[in-house]
Amino acid sequence: MMALRHFLVVEILLIYFMNGCSNATNEVCKTSIGASTQDWIKWGDNFYKVIMEKMPWLEARDACAEMGGVMVTPKSENEGRFLAGITPFSDNTRHFWINCNDRLVEGIWECDGKTDIPYQAWLSIEPNDYGVLGEDCGVAYKGGIRWADSPCSFQLHAVCKKPVAVLHL
Known part of the structure; x- marks a missing residue:
């Protein structure tokens, strides 16, 4: 007892x-x-919340942390498809930030703080660091199905994720 x-x-x-x-x-x-968990959607062992306000990558990461979560990085094709179903953005691409970046060392990508990334869904020409602004932050396209790199200063949506906490009484 x-x-x-x-x-x-x-x-x-x-x-x-x-x-x-x-x-x-x-x-x-x-x-x-x-x-x-208000306004969070439960899927599997996690809750997800779509941030409808567009913001730069660092602000999105911090906004998720303030809500007790982390910016999402899809861990499987199934999770990517789930995210595609919950991202009701008005633009046609339905893209949002993911918790991947190569801000410290160009070409060395970290997702969720780790360089060992078991699941990756980069578009065939990505990541490519295209353009004068550089592209050091990850973005999911088609609602989470494919990834690309983008300038961290761009204003995009985000999806936050946090584990389901179970209270047994």
């Missing part, structure tokens, strides 16, 4: 801090946990 109680306390604290609760009363924290 004591072990189960300890497990529940640890799990509640984990959810508490994952959802940005700190220096709060339990009631406020419960509200934050409930509201933390």
Whole structure:
């Protein structure tokens, strides 16, 4: 019984801090946990939220972090197809930022902070660092199906992702 109680306390604290609760009363924290998935779409083991406001790559990355998530990088073709279904952008390309960049070293791409990228969906001529502005940030085209590189200063949409936190009572 004591072990189960300890497990529940640890799990509640984990959810508490994952959802940005700190220096709060339990009631406020419960509200934050409930509201933390508002407007998020559950798929598999994650929640996803489409950011409809266009912004540069760094701002999009930071906006996702402020919501307790990360900017999405599709991990499979299935996830890419799922993203294609939830990105209702008005432009025909339905493109958005992904959490990939080669800002530190040109040609060495990092996705989610790692250079070992098991799944990649680059268009056949991408990444190519085309143009005078340079293209150091990743973007998903066709709603997540294919990737390209783009100048980080461009104003694009983003999709945030965070793991599903399960509370067992």
